[in-house]
Amino acid sequence: MRIILLLIFILGVWLNSFGQLRNRVISPEVITGNKIVFRLFAPEAKSVSLYGEWITDYTKLVILQRNDTGLFQVEVGPVAPEIYGYNFIVDGVLVLDPSNPLVRRDGQRNASLVLVPGNESSLYGIEKVPHGTLSKVWYNSSTIGINRRMYIYTPPGYEQSDINYPVLYLLHGAGGDEDAWTTMGRAPYILDNLISQGKSRPMLVVMPNGNAYQTAAPGETPSSTTTERPSDFASYRGKYEESLVNDIIPFIEKNYHVLKGKDNRAIAGLSMGGGNTVTVTTSHPELFSYIGVFSAGVRNADEAFDTKMKAIKDNKVKMYYVGCGVEDRMAYQGSQLLVAILKKHGIPYIFRESTGGHTWANWRIYLSEMAPLLFK
Amino acid sequence: MRIILLLIFILGVWLNSFGQLRNRVISPEVITGNKIVFRLFAPEAKSVSLYGEWITDYTKLVILQRNDTGLFQVEVGPVAPEIYGYNFIVDGVLVLDPSNPLVRRDGQRNASLVLVPGNESSLYGIEKVPHGTLSKVWYNSSTIGINRRMYIYTPPGYEQSDINYPVLYLLHGAGGDEDAWTTMGRAPYILDNLISQGKSRPMLVVMPNGNAYQTAAPGETPSSTTTERPSDFASYRGKYEESLVNDIIPFIEKNYHVLKGKDNRAIAGLSMGGGNTVTVTTSHPELFSYIGVFSAGVRNADEAFDTKMKAIKDNKVKMYYVGCGVEDRMAYQGSQLLVAILKKHGIPYIFRESTGGHTWANWRIYLSEMAPLLFK
Numbered sequence: 001m002r003i004i005l006l007l008i009f010i011l012g013v014w015l016n017s018f019g020q021l022r023n024r025v026i027s028p029e030v031i032t033g034n035k036i037v038f039r040l041f042a043p044e045a046k047s048v049s050l051y052g053e054w055i056t057d058y059t060k061l062v063i064l065q066r067n068d069t070g071l072f073q074v075e076v077g078p079v080a081p082e083i084y085g086y087n088f089i090v091d092g093v094l095v096l097d098p099s100n101p102l103v104r105r106d107g108q109r110n111a112s113l114v115l116v117p118g119n120e121s122s123l124y125g126i127e128k129v130p131h132g133t134l135s136k137v138w139y140n141s142s143t144i145g146i147n148r149r150m151y152i153y154t155p156p157g158y159e160q161s162d163i164n165y166p167v168l169y170l171l172h173g174a175g176g177d178e179d180a181w182t183t184m185g186r187a188p189y190i191l192d193n194l195i196s197q198g199k200s201r202p203m204l205v206v207m208p209n210g211n212a213y214q215t216a217a218p219g220e221t222p223s224s225t226t227t228e229r230p231s232d233f234a235s236y237r238g239k240y241e242e243s244l245v246n247d248i249i250p251f252i253e254k255n256y257h258v259l260k261g262k263d264n265r266a267i268a269g270l271s272m273g274g275g276n277t278v279t280v281t282t283s284h285p286e287l288f289s290y291i292g293v294f295s296a297g298v299r300n301a302d303e304a305f306d307t308k309m310k311a312i313k314d315n316k317v318k319m320y321y322v323g324c325g326v327e328d329r330m331a332y333q334g335s336q337l338l339v340a341i342l343k344k345h346g347i348p349y350i351f352r353e354s355t356g357g358h359t360w361a362n363w364r365i366y367l368s369e370m371a372p373l374l375f376k
Numbered sequence: 377m378r379i380i381l382l383l384i385f386i387l388g389v390w391l392n393s394f395g396q397l398r399n400r401v402i403s404p405e406v407i408t409g410n411k412i413v414f415r416l417f418a419p420e421a422k423s424v425s426l427y428g429e430w431i432t433d434y435t436k437l438v439i440l441q442r443n444d445t446g447l448f449q450v451e452v453g454p455v456a457p458e459i460y461g462y463n464f465i466v467d468g469v470l471v472l473d474p475s476n477p478l479v480r481r482d483g484q485r486n487a488s489l490v491l492v493p494g495n496e497s498s499l500y501g502i503e504k505v506p507h508g509t510l511s512k513v514w515y516n517s518s519t520i521g522i523n524r525r526m527y528i529y530t531p532p533g534y535e536q537s538d539i540n541y542p543v544l545y546l547l548h549g550a551g552g553d554e555d556a557w558t559t560m561g562r563a564p565y566i567l568d569n570l571i572s573q574g575k576s577r578p579m580l581v582v583m584p585n586g587n588a589y590q591t592a593a594p595g596e597t598p599s600s601t602t603t604e605r606p607s608d609f610a611s612y613r614g615k616y617e618e619s620l621v622n623d624i625i626p627f628i629e630k631n632y633h634v635l636k637g638k639d640n641r642a643i644a645g646l647s648m649g650g651g652n653t654v655t656v657t658t659s660h661p662e663l664f665s666y667i668g669v670f671s672a673g674v675r676n677a678d679e680a681f682d683t684k685m686k687a688i689k690d691n692k693v694k695m696y697y698v699g700c701g702v703e704d705r706m707a708y709q710g711s712q713l714l715v716a717i718l719k720k721h722g723i724p725y726i727f728r729e730s731t732g733g734h735t736w737a738n739w740r741i742y743l744s745e746m747a748p749l750l751f752k
Contacts, residue, residue, distance in 0.1 A: 044422070044468030092420030095471035101484045102595040108477045113595065126598045128523065131514035138507035138532075147504065156514075159631045219478040219489065222502045255535045 025071070027099040028086075028114040035077035036114055038062075038086075040097065043070025045090050052086035052114075053359075054079040061089065081118020082361055083186070085111030104183050107175040108218070120361070122193075123368045124186035129196035130156035134188045136220075139251045143243040144236075148209060149216035150178050150248070153188045154256070155195055155202035164257050166264040166375040167204045168290075169244065170367070171273030177217040177227070178209040184360045190368050199372040203266075204258055208248055210273055212236040241280045245287065266374045268292025268321065270363045271331070278338075282308035285315040290374050292321040294366045295358050297334025301341055313345040319373055320349040323366035327357040401447070403475040404462075404490040411453035412490055414438075414462075415475065419446025421466050428462035428490075429735075430455040437465065457494020458737055459562070461487030480559050483551040484594070496737070498569075499744045500562035505572035506532035510564045512596075515627045519619040520612075524585060525592035526554050526624070529564045530632070531571055531578035540633050542640040542751040543580045544666075545620065546743070547649030553593040553603070554585040560736045566744050575748040579642075580634055584624055586649055588612040617655045621663065642750045644668025644697070646739045647707070654714075658684035661691040666750050668697040670742045671734050673710020677717055689721040695749055696725040699742035703733040 027039040040048050049061040054076075064072035085104055087094050096103060102113040115121055132155045141148050155165060170187060172180035181187045187205055194200035213230050215221040230236075253260055267288045269277040274296025281291050282305070291312075298305065312320075320342050324335035335351070342349040352369060354362050403415040416424050425437040430452075440448035461480055463470050472479060478489040491497055508531045517524050531541060546563060548556040557563045563581055570576035589606050591597040606612075629636055643664045645653040650672020657667050658681070667688075674681070688696075696718050700711035711727070718725040728745060730738050 040469065042467065042469045046420070046422075046467070090469050090471065091418065091422070091467045093416065093418045093466050093471070094474050095466065095469070096486065098470050098485075101481055101486065103479050103481065103486055105477055105479065109474075110472065110477065110479055126596065128598050131523070131525075133511050133513050135509050135511040137509045137535075147507070149507075159513075220502065222504050 025099045027097055030116055033078050034081060034116050035075055037075045040072045040088055041070060042072055042090060047091060048072040049089045050086055053084040079116055081116045081121045083113060083115045083121055085113060087111055124189045124364055126189055127193055129192055131192050132156050132188060134182060141243045141247045143246050144212050144239050146215055149220060150206060150208040151182050153191060153205040162257060164259045165202055165204050166259050167206060167252060168266040169206045171210055171269030171276050173271030173273050177211060177214060178207055179217045181207045185363060187367060194371050201375045204256060206252055210240050210276060212239040241276055244280055245284055262287055263289045266290035268370060270294040271296055281312060285311040289318040291317060292370045293338060294323045294363050295328055295331045297331055297338040299334055301337055309341050309345055313347050317347055320347050321370045322349060323352040325354050325356040325362050401475045403473055406492055409454050410457060410492050411451055413451045416448045416464055417446060418448055418466060423467060424448040425465045426462055429460040455492055457492045457497045459489060459491045459497055461489060463487055500565045500740050502565055503569055505568055507568050508532050508564060510558060517619045517623045519622050520588050520615050522591055525596060526582060526584040527558050529567060529581040538633060540635045541578055541580050542635050543582060543628060545582045545643040547586055547645030547652050549647030549649050553587060553590060554583055555593045557583045561739060563743060570747050577751045580632060582628055586616050586652060588615040617652055620656055621660055638663055638665045642666035644746060646670040647672055657688060661687040665694040667693060668746045669714060670699045670739050671704055671707045673707055673714040675710055677713055685717050685721055689723050693723055696723050697746045698725060699728040701730050701732040701738050
């Protein structure tokens with residue numbers, strides 16, 4: 001309310017300075033041909049530029065042009081149909097687009113969001129289909145010693161039925177937290193769409209917080225705790241994976257009507273979460289029949305690791321999905337190494353080499369391609 | 377990830393310009409004595425000011441002072457322990473604090489968030505207590521003809537028990553949507569705290585979207601729909617209240633293990649939601665035994681309205697809570713009028729006259745004072 005009054009006040013100042021009423025600024029505006037118009041009314045600013053995630057060379061900011069009223073504007077594109085984060089840079093300060101209510105947090109940073117509709121974005125667009133429920137759930141991690149938060153997606157109809165469903169455990173990367181797969185990954189909408197199209201079996205998706213030192217995402221933690229990486233960070237190594245096995249899976253299987261046993265459990269993760277996935281599945285080859293490692297792979301494959309991977313084969317994993325962008329150098333090498341080991345042991349695998357790099361666009365694609373293959 | 381690279385790039389430009397490495401900017405920083413330090417590194421900006429919700433005179437922006445490195449800074453306070461939204465104004469542009477990951481959306485506008493801990497904010501602070509689950513749930517509104525979204529808070533232990541719980545229906549104001557009571561109102565944490573202290577009975581809290589033309593909050597709607605007020609807005613009048621009775625209550629009572637009957641239902645709302653509450657309870661005096669009208673009241677009290685209020689008395693309402701800030705002129709008059717009618721009919725009421733005006737600080741207080749009185 002006060003912000004509105006403040007805006008009126010600022011508008012008043014502008015009125016005095018410019019003698020004309022500014023219409024409400026529309027930004028971003030997606031126009032035909034997959035183009036986007038960005039606008040910012042900033043009569044006092046010297047320069048306005050923008051960075052958006054469609055830009056592969058981040059040193060090439062887009063410059064907005066000022067007209068005689070102080071409105072800065074630029075048209076970009078065509079760009080691929082996708083959801084993009086972007087920021088304005090106003091006189092050197094990285095800011096959000098004040099005309100756009102849609103904001104996405106990535107770790108400690110926020111970006112404004114724009115969706116260009118089309119084939120790619122229809123994977124995770126919000127369609128007129130039945131939607132599952134997304135819940136923020138607190139559980140006790142006795143392994144880590146704190147009460148922690150995670151997200152749980154239950155498929156459409158879950159609350160109305162007594163059917164037991166299979167479960168996908170879906171892990172985020174470094175810098176993320178339990179919000180990441182729902183905000184940037186859009187996992188709930190990907191599943192809604194796949195399920196409504198009959199492509200995926202209805203399943204639960206469990207999205208924990210992979211930073212073992214955190215209670216929950218920033219702003220959702222007790223004021224006496226911090227979300228920043230602690231100095232004794234190293235002491236948390238392996239705790240999350242242990243907690244997944246000892247705290248999270250038992251919590252889910254106790255409190256939700258789900259199917260048990262390895263054939264009804266899948267696990268997948270991106271980047272750091274891909275590493276977590278490798279760690280959990282090699283230490284507990286008896287737990288999951290479906291494994292997905294996105295944009296991660298493995299760094300080295302010594303004899304001990306090889307023995308562990310053989311155990312995965314012996315435990316009859318049904319599908320091992322490896323997804324990686326060919327421009328994602330380190331991870332791509334690691335993925336090739338992982339695939340070589342899968343091949344050697346005769347573990348059934350899919351190697352999805354996509355264009356691009358270490359991006360949410362790729363992780364959304366991997367999830368949307370892997371989910372239909374689960375529990376069948 | 378790319379944003380980090382971009383920041384490194386911008387930092388590089390600054391390094392070139394200033395020849396020294398900038399440490400990471402900490403902002404906001406809450407310091408002793410309920411003071412807050414705000415900082416923004418903006419060597420190219422001419423002026424930086426800020427507006428925060430503790431400022432009652434919105435024409436008096438706080439000016440940040442620039443030091444010789446280009447860091448703008450200001451210390452404000454002491455301020456009352458509360459959670460506040462604030463924005464920077466950089467060369468005339470209203471922006472968020474780029475150093476602060478915490479963002480709160482109010483309708484179409486975002487603000488950065490800062491919490492000053494203390495007595496007032498402990499009402500809704502995140503404490504080390506058992507937390508309930510907060511779920512985003514989709515339901516079909518046959519009254520409105522769309523699949524819509526709401527939030528449902530289930531108390532700690534709900535998933536683990538077969539106990540049936542009572543339900544509070546909690547309504548937001550104009551300009552808000554289903555997010556408002558969870559983000560600005562912090563209802564889940566208020567209930568967690570009251571329940572853990574034994575002050576409130578465990579209950580469900582149902583927080584629907586009160587804009588009958590909306591599917592859900594911005595960014596959560598099918599791309600073919602809009603969240604903006606339509607030109608045929610008037611045709612939606614009364615639909616939300618109807619939908620609450622015909623769609624939402626039946627959905628909750630079918631899909632959740634809750635207690636039925638009026639003594640196990642409460643309804644409360646702020647501003648527009650207070651109006652919705654008056655409308656629903658006068659049209660359906662048989663549905664709720666507990667009624668809360670925050671910062672709203674009634675505009676006129678003709679004979680027809682008086683008859684309806686008598687029906688509320690005849691239906692043995694157990695408690696009618698009226699909360700209003702004495703500086704909230706229109707609503708305060710309306711609240712006094714409502715209280716006069718309650719008095720006349722001998723309806724048991726509480727009139728909570730607080731300091732301040734039409735603010736979330738007040739609405740959080742009213743909820744935290746009303747909830748302990750429910751279902752007893």
